[in-house]
Every structure is written in structure tokens, then in C-alpha cells.
Amino acid sequence: MYTISEFAKKIGISEHTLRYYEKEGLIEPARDKQNYRIFGEEEVEWANFVIKLKHTGISLKEIKTYTQLRNLGDSTITERKNLLLNHRIKILAEYERAKSHLDLLDNKITLYEQMEKNKK
Numbered sequence: 001m002y003t004i005s006e007f008a009k010k011i012g013i014s015e016h017t018l019r020y021y022e023k024e025g026l027i028e029p030a031r032d033k034q035n036y037r038i039f040g041e042e043e044v045e046w047a048n049f050v051i052k053l054k055h056t057g058i059s060l061k062e063i064k065t066y067t068q069l070r071n072l073g074d075s076t077i078t079e080r081k082n083l084l085l086n087h088r089i090k091i092l093a094e095y096e097r098a099k100s101h102l103d104l105l106d107n108k109i110t111l112y113e114q115m116e117k118n119k120k
Contacts, residue, residue, distance in 0.1 A: 004029075007039040011047045018047075024060065026050050026067050057094070058087045 007029075008015045021027045022037075027047055029037040039047075053063050066083055069076035 002039040004037045004039070007043070010044060011051060013051065021050065024064055026063060056087065056091060062087065
């Protein structure tokens with residue numbers, strides 16, 4: 001079991017962010033007899049998943065929805081899958097835009113390299 005400070009260090013976020021995630025319902029720690037937050041390995045695994053989702057650019061609102069669906073159980077698997085599929089479509093569109101930009105730069109760089117060779 002981890003205290004809030006130990007848990008925050010373990011998952012690599014601030015205690016402030018962790019409290020915010022808790023307030024938003026993304027992470028639900030257990031409480032000890034003194035009402036202090038305590039976190040176990042299951043919370044570590046879940047928090048790491050939430051953080052990775054956040055790094056994909058998914059909105060906090062969508063993570064909240066995903067979390068609520070997860071808390072409802074396996075009957076929401078299709079809805080959770082669809083939420084992730086929709087986000088995947090957004091990421092693919094961003095990827096294609098970035099790839100297009102890279103192609104443009106690569107083509108221009110290749111042109112300049114050819115021009116440099118021809119000057120010699």
C-alpha cells in the first residue's frame with residue numbers, strides 16, 4: 001500500500017494532480033482508519049493507464065466517461081471500445097497530417113540536396 005505522496009512519485013505525477021484526478025472521479029483510493037488515502041497495485045495499474053491515455057491526447061472528459069463505464073463493469077465493454085476507436089480515428093487523422101508535413105519537408109530537403117550536388 002502507498003500513501004498519496006508515495007503513490008504520486010510511483011506514477012510520476014504531482015500530489016495536486018492526483019487529488020484533481022480523484023476529484024474528477026478518475027482515481028478512487030481506499031481510505032484507512034484515519035481517513036487517509038491509500039493506494040494499492042490495482043490503483044497503480046489503473047493510474048498508469050489513465051496517464052497513458054492522457055498522453056494520447058484524449059480529453060479529460062472522455063477519460064471520465066471511460067472511467068464511469070469501466071466502473072459499471074463488463075456490460076460496457078462495447079461502449080469503452082467505441083470510445084477508444086473514436087479516439088484512434090482522431091489520432092490517425094493527426095498522424096496523417098503530420099506525415100503530410102514530413103513528406104513536404106523531405107521532398108524539399110531532397111530537392112536541395114540534389115541542387116547542392118549539381119552545383120559541384
